[in-house]
Amino acid sequence: MMDRPSIHPVAWIVWATSAGFVAFVTTDPVYLLLLWGVSWFVYASHRVDPEHARSFRLFLTGAVIAVALRTALVFFGTVSVANTSFSFLEGLRLGTILVIFGTFNAITDPFGLVRMAPRHFHEPALAAALALSIAPRTVAGVGRVREAQRMRGIRVRGARALPALAVPVLERGMEEAHTLAESMDARGHGAGRRSRYRPQAWTGAALLIAVGGVGAAAIFLAASVGGWAVLHPQTSPIVWPQTAPLLLGATALLAVPGLVGLAEP
Amino acid sequence: MSDALRFDGVTFTYPEGVRPAIDAVDLAIGEGSFALAVGPTGSGKSTLLRAANGLVPQFTGGTFAGRVSVDGRDTLAHAPRRLADVVAFVPQDPAASFVLDRVEDELAYGMENLGVDPSHMRRRVEETLDLLDLADLRDRSVRTLSGGERQRVAIAAALTAGPRILVLDEPTSQLDPQGAEDVMAALQRLVHDHGMTVLLAEHRLERVAGWVDVAIGFDRGRVRSGTPADVIGQLGAGPPVTRLGRMLGWDPLPLTVRAARALAATGAHPMLPPPDPAGKGHAHRSVLAEVRGLRATYGETTVLRELDLDLHEGEILAVMGRNGAGKSTLLRVLAGIHEPAGGHVRVRGTRPRPGVDTALCPQEADALLFNDSVEQEVRATLVARGEAGDTGPWLAALGIADLAARHPRDLSAGQRLLVATAAVAATDAPLLALDEPTRGLDPTSKERLIGFLRGHATEGRAAIVATHDVELAAAVATRVVILAGGEVIADGDPGSVLGDSRVFAPQMTRVFGPGWLTPEQVAEALT
Numbered sequence: 043m044m045d046r047p048s049i050h051p052v053a054w055i056v057w058a059t060s061a062g063f064v065a066f067v068t069t070d071p072v073y074l075l076l077l078w079g080v081s082w083f084v085y086a087s088h089r090v091d092p093e094h095a096r097s098f099r100l101f102l103t104g105a106v107i108a109v110a111l112r113t114a115l116v117f118f119g120t121v122s123v124a125n126t127s128f129s130f131l132e133g134l135r136l137g138t139i140l141v142i143f144g145t146f147n148a149i150t151d152p153f154g155l156v157r158m159a160p161r162h163f164h165e166p167a168l169a170a171a172l173a174l175s176i177a178p179r180t181v182a183g184v185g186r187v188r189e190a191q192r193m194r195g196i197r198v199r200g201a202r203a204l205p206a207l208a209v210p211v212l213e214r215g216m217e218e219a220h221t222l223a224e225s226m227d228a229r230g231h232g233a234g235r236r237s238r239y240r241p242q243a244w245t246g247a248a249l250l251i252a253v254g255g256v257g258a259a260a261i262f263l264a265a266s267v268g269g270w271a272v273l274h275p276q277t278s279p280i281v282w283p284q285t286a287p288l289l290l291g292a293t294a295l296l297a298v299p300g301l302v303g304l305a306e307p
Numbered sequence: 308m309s310d311a312l313r314f315d316g317v318t319f320t321y322p323e324g325v326r327p328a329i330d331a332v333d334l335a336i337g338e339g340s341f342a343l344a345v346g347p348t349g350s351g352k353s354t355l356l357r358a359a360n361g362l363v364p365q366f367t368g369g370t371f372a373g374r375v376s377v378d379g380r381d382t383l384a385h386a387p388r389r390l391a392d393v394v395a396f397v398p399q400d401p402a403a404s405f406v407l408d409r410v411e412d413e414l415a416y417g418m419e420n421l422g423v424d425p426s427h428m429r430r431r432v433e434e435t436l437d438l439l440d441l442a443d444l445r446d447r448s449v450r451t452l453s454g455g456e457r458q459r460v461a462i463a464a465a466l467t468a469g470p471r472i473l474v475l476d477e478p479t480s481q482l483d484p485q486g487a488e489d490v491m492a493a494l495q496r497l498v499h500d501h502g503m504t505v506l507l508a509e510h511r512l513e514r515v516a517g518w519v520d521v522a523i524g525f526d527r528g529r530v531r532s533g534t535p536a537d538v539i540g541q542l543g544a545g546p547p548v549t550r551l552g553r554m555l556g557w558d559p560l561p562l563t564v565r566a567a568r569a570l571a572a573t574g575a576h577p578m579l580p581p582p583d584p585a586g587k588g589h590a591h592r593s594v595l596a597e598v599r600g601l602r603a604t605y606g607e608t609t610v611l612r613e614l615d616l617d618l619h620e621g622e623i624l625a626v627m628g629r630n631g632a633g634k635s636t637l638l639r640v641l642a643g644i645h646e647p648a649g650g651h652v653r654v655r656g657t658r659p660r661p662g663v664d665t666a667l668c669p670q671e672a673d674a675l676l677f678n679d680s681v682e683q684e685v686r687a688t689l690v691a692r693g694e695a696g697d698t699g700p701w702l703a704a705l706g707i708a709d710l711a712a713r714h715p716r717d718l719s720a721g722q723r724l725l726v727a728t729a730a731v732a733a734t735d736a737p738l739l740a741l742d743e744p745t746r747g748l749d750p751t752s753k754e755r756l757i758g759f760l761r762g763h764a765t766e767g768r769a770a771i772v773a774t775h776d777v778e779l780a781a782a783v784a785t786r787v788v789i790l791a792g793g794e795v796i797a798d799g800d801p802g803s804v805l806g807d808s809r810v811f812a813p814q815m816t817r818v819f820g821p822g823w824l825t826p827e828q829v830a831e832a833l834t
Contacts, residue, residue, distance in 0.1 A: 151408040157419070183674075190674035193642055194731045195662025196691040206687070209677035213716065218403045224366050225404035230391030230468065235422025239415035240429065 049088075049299070051155045053248035053255075057084075058146035060255030061296050065138040067266045068273040069131040072285040074138045076293045081138075081145040083300040088149040096185065097178035101144020105137035112136060124278035131277065147174055161236055168231075172219070179218065183211040247302040254298035261292035310376075311472050311504035312336040312359055312394075317373035319354060319363060323717075328354040330528035332373070336506060336521065338471070341498045342532075343515055344508040345539060346525025348719040348749040352476075352508040353399070355523075355530070359474045359506065360394040361387045378471055392421055395470040399477050399720070399747070401461030402449070410452075410460055411436075411445040417468035431467050439463045439493055454481035455630035458490065466497070473497065475507040479514050480746045483629040483775045485810050487514045494518070510721075510749050512539065513546035513778055513814055517563035536562055544750040547778055547814040551826035555833060564817040571818055581822035582802070582832065592619040595769045596641060596659075596738055600650035603636050603793075610636045611793040614650070618738070618771060623764045625784035625801070626773045627811055632790040634773035635670065638740045641771065642667035654738050662691070666736040670743045672727035681718075681726050682711040688733040698733070704762060705729045706755035720747040725755065732763065739763055739770045745779050757783045781805060781813035781824040 065077055085098055112133025116126045152171035159167035187210045188198045198207045226232075265271040265286070275283035314334040320327045329351040336342050344352045357363040361382035364371040375382040378393040395417070398404050407413045414435055418428045436442045439459045444452065449460060458481055465473060473494070479487035495518055497503040509515045522538035524531045531538065539545045540560045545553075548567035552560040561567035596618035603611040610633040618624055618641075626634045639645035640652055643659035644667065654664040661667070669675075678684040685698040702708040705725045710718065715726055724747060732739060739760075745753055760783050764770050774780060780787055780801060787804040789797040789811065797804045805811050806821025815823040823829050 153407045154409075154412070157407070157412070186669075186671060187674045189644055190669050190671070192661045193644060193667040193669065194675060194688050194691070195666075195734045195736075196687065206677050210674050213676075214673060220366075221398055221400065221403035222406065224362050224387075225396075225398065226406055227366070227387045228360055228362060228391060228396045229406070229417040229464070230388045230420035231406075233388045233391060233420055233422075235420070237419055237422045237425055237428065239412065239419055239425065239432070 048242060048245070049251065049302075050242045050244050050248040051150055051158050052244075053251040054146060054150045054299075055155070056252040057255040057296065057299055058142060060259035061142045062139055063259045064262045064293060064296070065135055065142060067262050068289075069135050070273060070275050070283045070285060070289075071131060071134055072283055073289060073293050074131075074134045076290065077138050077296070078141055080293065080297045080300070081141045083297055085145045085148055087300045094148040094178060096181040098144050098148040100177060100181050101140055101147065105140040105144070108140055109133040109137040123280055127280050128277040131275070147177060157238065158242075164236070165232070172222075176215070180211060180215060183214055187211050187214075250302055251299045254295040258292045258295040261288065265289060309338055310335045311338040311340070311378060312506065313374075313376045314355075314358070315374045315376075317358065317371075317375055319358065319372075320370045321354075322368045324369065327528050329358070329530070332528075332530050334523065334530055334532055336504060336532075338504055339498060339502045340504050340506075340521050341495065341519045342504075342506045342521040342523060343519040343535065344506065344523045344525060345512065345542065346749075347544075347751060348510075348721040348747070350525035351528045351530070352525050355525075356474050356476050356506065356508055357396070358382065359472070360390050360396050361385065362396065388420070391417060391468060391470070393470055394472040394474060395465035395468060397461050397465050397473070397475040397478060399480070401457045401481075404461060405449045405457075405464075408448050408450070409445075410441065410447050410449060413449055413460060413464050414467050417464060421468055423468075428467075431469070435463045435467050438466070438496075440489070453631040455483060455486040458482060458486075462490065462493070470503075472504045472506070475505070477509055477747060478507055479509060479511060481630075481743075481775075483627075483810075484514075484777055486630060487511075487775075491515060491518045510747065511745075511776065511778075512544070512549075516546050516549070517565075536560055547781075547826045548818065551815070551818075551829055554826060554830040564814055567814070567818045581806075581820060582828065592621050594618070595620050595622075595767075596652075596654045596665075596771075598637075598641070598650070598652050601637075601640060601647050601652060602649035603633070603640055603645060604648045605636070609648075609793060611640070611790075614793070614795060616788065616795065616798075618769050620767055620769055621764055621785070622769045623760055623783055623785045624769070624771045625780035625787045626771060626790060627775070627777070627780060627787060628790035630775075633793045634790055635742050637790070638667055638742055638771060638773050641665055641738065642740055659738075662734045662736060664736055665738040665740055666731045666734040667740040668724075668728050668731040668742065668744065670746070672724045675727055675730060676715045676723060679714055680712055681707060681715060681729075684715060684726055684730050685733050688730050692734065701729045701733045704732065704759050706752075706758070721749055721752050724748060725752055728756070728759070732759075737768045739768070741770065741772045741774075743774055743776075744772060745774065745776045753779065777805065777811050777813045780811070781815065787811075 089095055113130045116129045152174035156167045156171045187207055191198050191206050196206055266273055271286040271289055272284045314332045317329060317332040318327050319329050346352055354363055358375050365387060377390055405413055406416050414432050415428055436445055439462060441459055441463055444456060478490055494505050498505055516535055519535055521532060522535040524538040524542055536559055539549060548561045548564060557570050561570055594617050598614060598616040601611055601614040628634055636645060640647050641659055642665040643661045659665045676684055678687055682698050685701050689696050702711055705728055707725050715723055744756055760770050784801045787801045788795055801824055802822040805813055806816050813824055815825060815829055819829060
């Protein structure tokens with residue numbers, strides 16, 4: 043049973059925003075695929091429990107599907123090497139953002155983030171946290187229900203078996219959400235006063251993570267604005283992407299959380 | 308003594324309810340009381356508990372009449388969150404009520420909401436961690452805790468905000484006997500030393516009857532409060548010692564082992580010789596399931612190590628042990644759901660196929676209910692087997708034929724558990740495995756389950772039951788196995804295994820000595 047390494051949640055927000063920004067400004071497959079690797083590395087060194095692992099796999103599957111669907115859109119028009127590769131790269135960018143978000147979701151505690159939110163943002167932050175916690179809860183629910191049905195000989199496969207899976211998962215999800223809402227209210231949530239228990243310390247590790255993230259984003263921003271590197275490889279005619287070593291290095295800065303995680307006992 | 312909690316003429320009907328869940332309730336619970344809500348499933352206990360801080364009707368809707376006041380505050384005039392400083396509520400499923408991830412943060416959550424000063428918060432968290440013996444768990448994620456640990460964390464989280472009144476819905480239902488006793492002792496300390504008012508609902512009266520000083524009896528929405536002896540005596544149910552007292556015409560009726568021992572000593576039959584062990588001689592029966600050198604792991608944790616076990620035809624095996632001892636894992640391995648890390652497991656000579664050789668009803672029985680009626684729920688299992696058979700016998704076997712047309716969602720937790728058990732049993736698998744089958748079951752439903760298990764364990768079949776409920780094991784098991792640290796530490800007939808244990812001894816053993824298991828058995832010997 044591993045415990046959560048104590049990294050200030052704001053450092054994770056900076057990391058995820060920076061990584062998302064990098065993925066947003068480029069369609070170069072080298073940077074994007076490196077970001078998949080970086081995300082996996084960060085996830086692997088900071089994951090907490092199996093439920094999170096399942097949720098990360100869900101986002102990974104979603105990302106692969108996003109890439110495939112975006113690429114397949116081409117088949118509704120004229121198919122050529124140029125527009126297929128363009129579509130693929132667009133899809134890859136979308137998939138990368140999903141993977142980054144999945145990593146963030148898997149390694150941070152959404153409700154821990156709510157506690158960090160300034161008082162006026164408490165309610166929207168809470169709504170966001172509830173939404174974020176749905177993915178891991180649902181995934182865990184699917185596993186439990188599938189198993190429970192197997193124990194009585196019902197194989198949950200195909201569309202006809204969908205109710206056997208979906209009904210208990212959704213009902214349980216609704217019930218849990220209701221209990222949680224009740225429990226929060228009964229424990230004084232939104233009573234108007236607030237104080238903070240043992241605020242998380244801003245550690246050296248958190249600082250490194252934040253600096254790495256901001257650095258990566260800044261270099262890509264400079265490249266994007268300054269135009270001194272090719273962020274969007276030419277697809278018509280298709281050419282090998284001209285990857286810049288500096289930008290590769292900038293992407294690698296986003297792996298800092300993984301190294302910090304490994305450094306801890 | 309002023310009233311901590313007052314109900315004046317309270318009648319409440321749920322939005323889709325046809326009759327009131329609680330009906331014209333007048334009730335006053337004095338400050339510093341330790342009160343128990345007792346009564347059959349669906350008689351309004353949970354509703355009354357949730358009305359104590361206004362969750363009913365503010366979160367449920369429905370028709371509400373009358374007045375509930377907590378520490379003088381009207382629950383209709385104040386939202387539940389405005390009552391958080393006086394009353395705290397611990398729901399039946401503590402896991403669903405956790406807001407934060409770390410144990411320590413979860414404890415502080417309520418205080419943060421109330422704006423408690425940080426240094427004060429820190430002290431209160433430390434004290435509460437000690438009070439409920441949670442200091443070792445402070446940095447753990449609530450998701451990695453065992454059922455008993457979760458229950459203690461939920462109680463601690465409710466306590467930190469410093470409420471005067473603590474309301475708990477079945478706080479011992481997920482706990483092993485020792486864990487239940489620890490929780491009750493902690494609650495009593497709060498009442499005695501800190502003047503708190505505690506109100507709890509519980510079906511397992513043998514665990515709570517001796518601790519409380521007020522009981523509130525429920526009967527179809529009507530309530531009556533009085534001394535525990537008075538209220539429980541009138542219910543017709545009760546812990547085994549009370550049932551025995553009723554059978555033998557003892558007066559006053561005993562509620563605790565201590566009281567029963569005193570009465571037995573003054574009676575005409577002070578000493579009983581130990582009875583012949585029941586269910587002896589299963590050795591000649593053939594083996595249904597065989598476990599050899601079983602090792603099972605969860606992630607990096609080894610849950611079962613080098614475990615050997617034979618299960619014979621006709622046996623009802625109760626697997627006991629503290630929370631986290633590996634009971635559920637053993638059942639899952641026998642059902643072919645959990646792949647063992649080592650050793651071998653055979654049911655009817657083959658690797659167990661789920662739903663064919665072994666059928667398992669999981670602890671979270673709700674996970675398998677998806678149909679619109681109880682009858683269809685059981686039918687779904689038959690259809691999966693490729694049969695168009697009659698669901699009637701399965702419903703009758705669990706005593707739920709009268710619920711056939713009802714929607715499972717509208718049933719109580721205990722009733723749903725019986726429905727899930729019927730749906731699992733309908734696989735007709737020879738080995739039936741039930742994980743904590745008496746959670747939330749009232750005494751009537753428990754009797755039905757016992758009858759069903761006896762009917763199942765006949766020629767060619769057997770049942771294995773993982774349970775914390777010693778009285779269930781005493782009543783139905785033909786053999787008891789106790790697990791600790793992933794190993795079998797005791798195995799034998801219930802009379803000797805339970806008789807030899809301080810923690811798992813049923814009430815009759817505690818009164819009359821090893822070998823005596825049920826009040827029926829004792830009453831028969833005495834008359």
